[in-house]
Amino acid sequence: MQSLSEIINLLNSTDECATLEAKRGTAIGHSVLESICAFANEPGLGGGTIILGVTRDESSLFPVYQIEGIKDPDKLQADLASQTASLFNQPIRPQIELETTPNNKLVLKIKVPELPDGQKPLYFKNEGLPKGAYRRIGSTDQHCTEDDLFVFYNKEDSLDSTIVNDTSLEDISEEAITLYRNLRSKVNEYAEELTYSDIDLLRSLGCIKKHKDDYKLTYTGLLVFGNRMALRRLMPMVRVDYIRVPGNTWVENPDSRFTTVDMRGPMIQLVQRIFSAIADDLPKGFLLPEGELQATNIGLPSKVLREAIVNALIHRTYRENQPIQIIRYGNRLEIKNPGFSLKPEEQLGEPGSKNRNPFIASIFHETNLAETKGSGIRIMRSLMEKSSLAPPTFESNHTANQFTTRLLLHHFLSEADIAWLKTFEVYQLNDAQKRALIFVRETGAIDNQAYRQLNGCDILKASTELRAMRDVALLQQKGKGRATYYIIDSGFNAPLTSLSTPVSVLSASVNTQPNTLNTEPQSLLHEFPDHLQSEIAQITVREKDINKIKNLIYKICKHRSCSVREIAALIKRKENTVLRNYIIPMKEDNKLQYTIPDMPNHPDQAYQSI
Template sequence: METDEFNPQRLLAELRALDEHPRIEAKQARDIGSSVMQSVCAFANEPGLGGGYLLLGVREPDDEHEQFWLEGVHNPDTLLNTLQVNCRDQFEAPVPVRGKTVILEGKRLLAVFVPELAPAAKPCVFKGKFDSKNKRKTGVWRRGLNGDYECAQGDLEPIILAKLGSGFEQVVLDDAEWDDLDPDAIALYRKLRAQVRPHAEELQADDPDMLRALNLVKRIEGRWLPNVAGLLMLGKPLALRRLLPSVRVDYVRIQGTQWVEDPEQRFTSTLDFREPLLRLIPRLEATILDDMPRHFQLHEGETQRSDHPWVPQKVIREAVVNAVMHRDYRVHQPILVVRYSNRLEVRNAGYSLKPDMHLGDMGSVLRNPVLASVLYDVDFAETKGSGIRTMRRLLEQSGLSPPVFSSHTIENQFTAIYLLHQLLGEQQLAWLQQFRHLTLSDDEAKALILAKETGAVDNAALRAVTGLDTLAASQVLGKLHHQRKCLVKGGAGPATYYQLAGWQALPLLAAPGANTSELGENTSELGENTSELGANTSELPPLLLERIAELTPKARKDKLWPVILWLCATRPYKADELASLLNRKITPLKTSHLSKLRDQQGLLDYLHPEVVNHPEQAYRTTAAGISWLQQQGITI
C-alpha cells in the first residue's frame, strides 16, 4: 500500500536537509549494480526501520554542488524492470520493491520503495555469496551508522531470533544454573503478586512450575535452567555479574547542566545498581526521588504540610520501568541515569519499536514481552501503551515541560529527558529576550532553549517537543543556523547536532524569586574545537608506540583492537584522533572497529554516553576492556 510518505520530491528535500538519512539512499544508478542491490538487502533486513527508499539519478555533493543534485536517469522503466528481476533472482527469497518516476528540476528521478520483510521472511540473503578465498560469507546486509554493511554472524542473531518468534530474553546462557536464581527474589514475586491478585493460578504451584508458567525457566536435559528473563527478574547479583556483566544501571549526579570531562570533578556522586529487577526498580526509583527538588502543600483545613517531589512519583516509576523493560539486552551497555541540576536523563540501548510520531498512542510494541508480562503481574508496568501519555499528563498538571524522547534506530539508542521546569518558563523567557529583534517563532524558541538546557539540539529532540515532522524540524534548525546565526552545526548526516553560537550563549536570567543555586553551567567551551589531530604521542608508553608503528594498513582486528583499547585506556580519544594516529580512514574505522568494540563487545564506551551526538564525543576503555587487555598480556 502506497503512503503519502512515498513522495519523491519530499524524500529529496529531506535527504538534502539532513545530508544523510537512515531510510533514504541516493544512487547515481546508470545501471543496477551491486551497490544498489546491497542497499535493497539492507533495507529489507534492518529490524524496526520500516524499509527504505532508493533515489536513483541523484548524486552526492561535490566540488561544484553543495547539496545532493539530480543527474537524472535516461531509462527509468528499464532500470526498474532490471531491479525487480534482480530482486527475484539474486536473493534466496524475492523482495517486492515498487517504483515511481517523476520529473524534478528538469531531470527524471526514479524513486524505489524497499519494504522491510516480515520476521518470518528474514533474513534477505544473496544467493551463493563467496569471498576470494572461496569461504562463504553471510550474504546478509544491514543498515549501519555509515551506510550498508555485510553482517557478521553476531549481527544475524536478532534477525534469526525474531524469525523463530523468540527474543534474547528467552535464550538460556551457557553456564546458567537453577542455583543462579535468588530464593528471596522468588518469594518477593509471590508476595507482590499476591497483593495484586491473591488467588493467581501460578501462586498455587511450586517454584519450578510457577517460573515455567511465567516463561522464566526452561527444562533442558531434565534440568530447570533460567533464561535471560529469569536471570534479569530473579537472579542473584553474583550470577548477574558472571553471566550478564553489563546488565546494571549507573546513576550519576552532576553539578551543573553539562557533562564534565575532568575526571577529578566529573561526578558529584555515582551509584551502580546490579540486582534482580524486582528489587532494582523500587531502589532506583527511591534514589531518583530522594535526589529531586521537593515542594510542599498545605491543604485548607490541615495543620501539617505535605512534601511532594517536583516530578511526580508515577512519572519516575514509568521512566525507570520503561528503561529496563524496553532495553535491548543484547547490547553490552548499562542503562545510564544522569541527574543534572536542570533535568533528568535516562538512556538505554534499544530504539523504540513504535515510530516517534506514535509514542504516547494506545497499544504497546514489546521488545521483551516476558519481562513486560511479569512486571505487569506485579503492577510495576502497564502493557497498554498508555504510560507515555500518563507521564505527559502528570507533568503538565505539575507545571512541568513534557518529556523529550529521542529514538535512534540505526544507533539503537533511546533517550528520555525530563526537564525540571517549563520549557518556556520565566527564566527561559527572560533569557530569550536577547533574541527579541529576531521575532522568533515558538518552534525556534524551543530549539534554542533545548540547546541551552542540554548543550545541543538535534532533529529528533526538536520533533519531540514541537510535534514537527523531520523535514519541518530540519528547516527550523537550518534557519537558526544559516539565517539567524544563533546555532552552529556539528556532526554530519544522522549524527548532525546544533549548539548555541558563542556570541549568544549567555546565562539564563533568574526569574523573580527563583532559586538558582543549582543552575550553574559551564559555557566556556561552547563552539571550541578541542580536537588534537596529530596529537603529541610523547607521553604514550614506548611499547604502545611500538605497537602503533608495527600496524600495517590492512592489519586485522587481532592487531588493531589491542592498540585502540590501550590508547583509550590512557585517555579518551575522539574518532578523528584515532584515525590520525592509526593512519586510517575514519568511516571504516568507526564502522568496522569502534562501533563493534562498543556495541557488540562492551570494551569501549562513549565519554559522553548521555548525548550520542555530543560535539566532543570520544571513546574510553571500559573495565571489561581493561580486563580484556590484561588477558592479552597488556597491563595498564
C-alpha cells in the same frame, strides 16, 4: 514515485530521511545495496526511494543538494538488476525510473518496496544472518542484531525464556517470591497462581524449566527472582549504576569526581530500591495557591519516575553485558539502558508495545509495576504536562544499541523562563521554538527528533523551524546530513548577561574555536610509549591484515582516546576507510566506546578502548 523536483525540495528541507536516500551514483556499490536491503526489511516503513546522481554541496554557507547527473545509465540499471537478483537470499525487483532534467542531466530513481512479513529478513548471502541483514533506522542503514531477528520472526524463543546453565532452585530468592505474591494479591487477590506452590508458580511464570531430573532457571527466573549471589556469579554486569554528576554536563576529569551507587538484586525488589535512591535526591516543593487549602506537589511525578525505571528494566537487552546507567545532573535525569527500541521512535507513546522480554514484561504488568498495552510513555508525557514540566524526550540509538530517557527537573516556562524568553522577542519565535530554546539551555543540544518529541510535530516542520533559528544565529548547526544537531550559537549569549539564569550549560555548549586535534603523525607519535611507537611505525599502507590493524588501534586508544582523524593519521589511511573498516566494527564488537556518549556525532568525538 515522486517527481525529481519534489525529491530535491524534500532533501533540502529535511535532508535524507527514513524513506529517502541520495547518492552520487558512479556505480552500484555495496552502499546502494545496503539501502535497498534496509528499505525492504524495515517493518511498517512501506519501502523507500534511492536517487542516484545527486550530491550535497558542502561549499555553501548552508549546504544544499544539487543534481550532478549520472554518466552511464544503461550500465547502472543493468548492474542494479543483476546484483539485486543474485546477491541477496531472494531476488529483489525494485522499480527503476530514469528522469532527465531541463539541462539534460540524467538521474536514476529507485523505488524499493517493503517485503511481506513472511519474506523478511532480506540479507546478503555471503554474509549470512544477522550481520548480512540491514534495517532503516532514521536516515541510516544499520546492521541487524539478534534482537532485530526477533522483530522480524517474532516467533523465536526469546532470550528471557532460555535456560541458564549452572543454576538451580537454590538460586531463587524467597523474599522475591513473597514480594511477588503480595503485589499480585493487591491487583487480584483471587488470582489462580496465588494458590500454586512456589515451584508451580515459577513454572507458570516461565521462570524455571525441567532439565533432565532437575529444575534450572531461565533468564526470567534469574533476573526477576534470582538472589544476589547468583546474579553476581552469572550476570556480573547486569546491574543499575546511579551516578550523581555535579553541574549540568558530563566532564571526564579525574579531579572532578562523581558519585556512583551500584545496585543489583532481583528485579522485582530492585525497582523500589532504585526509585528510593533517586527520589531522595530530587528537588521537592509544594505550591499553595491563594485561597486554597490543599497544597499540590510541584516536583517530578513519582509515577513518571517509576515508569521510566521499569521501562529501562523490562525493555533493555540482556544480550549485552552492560549496566543500566541513571545519571543525575543538576537540571535533569538521564536513564540509559542497553538495547534500542523495537518500536519506531515516531510511534513511541502510541498504543501497543513490542516486548524484547515478554516473560519479564508479563510479570511486571501483572503486578502493576508497569503500564500495559504500551501506554507508559503516553502517561509519562501527560503527567509531566500536568505538572508544568517539560515533556520527556527519548533517543533510540541503533548503532550504540542504547535507549535514553531524559527528564528535565525544572518547571517548564516558569516566570523566570518567560522573562528570559522576552529578551528574544525581536526574533518572533513561536511556542515550539521557545520550548526548543529552553531545552537547549538545559541539555546543551537539540536535534530534529528531540524537537519533534517536545512539540508533537513532523520532521519537515521541525527541520524548517530549527533552521530558521540557525539562520538568525540563535542556534549553531553541527554535524551534517543525517548527523545534524544544534547547539547554542556564540551570538546567543548576548541577552543572557543581564539575567540571573544560570548559563553554565550555555558556556559549555558554545564552541566557536576551530577543532584543535593533533593530526601531525610525527608529533602524535611522541605521545605514545616507545614500544607502541615502534608498532605504529611498522604499519604501512600496504598492510592487509585487518585484525593486526584493529589490535593496533585498540592499543592506541587504550593509551589515550583518539579521534578518527588522529587514528587515520597514525595508521596512514583515509578517515572514511578507518571509520568504515575498523572503528564501526570494533564498536559493534565492544572493543571501542565513545568519549562523548551523549552526542555520537559531536565534532570532537573520540574513541577509547573498553
